[in-house]
Amino acid sequence: MNIDPTCPICADDIETIDHLFWDCSVIKRVWSLAHQHGCVHPLPPQDGQASGHQLFTVYHHCKNPKDILKVAFLLWRIWKAQNAFVFKGDVVTLVRILIATKKGFAEWQIRTYMSEGFTSKGVFSSHPTSNFIVRWNAPSWICQT
Numbered sequence: 001m002n003i004d005p006t007c008p009i010c011a012d013d014i015e016t017i018d019h020l021f022w023d024c025s026v027i028k029r030v031w032s033l034a035h036q037h038g039c040v041h042p043l044p045p046q047d048g049q050a051s052g053h054q055l056f057t058v059y060h061h062c063k064n065p066k067d068i069l070k071v072a073f074l075l076w077r078i079w080k081a082q083n084a085f086v087f088k089g090d091v092v093t094l095v096r097i098l099i100a101t102k103k104g105f106a107e108w109q110i111r112t113y114m115s116e117g118f119t120s121k122g123v124f125s126s127h128p129t130s131n132f133i134v135r136w137n138a139p140s141w142i143c144q145t
Ligand SMILES: [Zn+2]
Pocket: 007, 008, 009, 010, 011, 012, 013, 019, 023, 024, 025, 026
């Protein structure tokens, strides 16, 4: 099987993990937009050429623990947009990636807050409640031992 290793988004370089999430010229514009609009904080200049893994590690050690979550949501949305481009032909839209990132992060915050103690009666409980946790139950046709 012969697979073209060229990045399908920019067609300027080999598609590596670092290129896919950090170095691609299109994705760099996503990061720039995310920094401009406060979706994720820009990192201080790194010594030399930092790999994506190194950049992720730097974010991981940021003072605000939410920063790494925002970066994770942005990486996830970049991944989804690239897959939609490759498999469905959807155009990679920078604003759409950023809005989906912010929406996903906001939803995660609300669900986390609710699962950590906000009861259905509007009373915050110091004991986590299961009111907002959706549990998966195996269908009856699955053999349970
Ligand atoms: Zn590229």
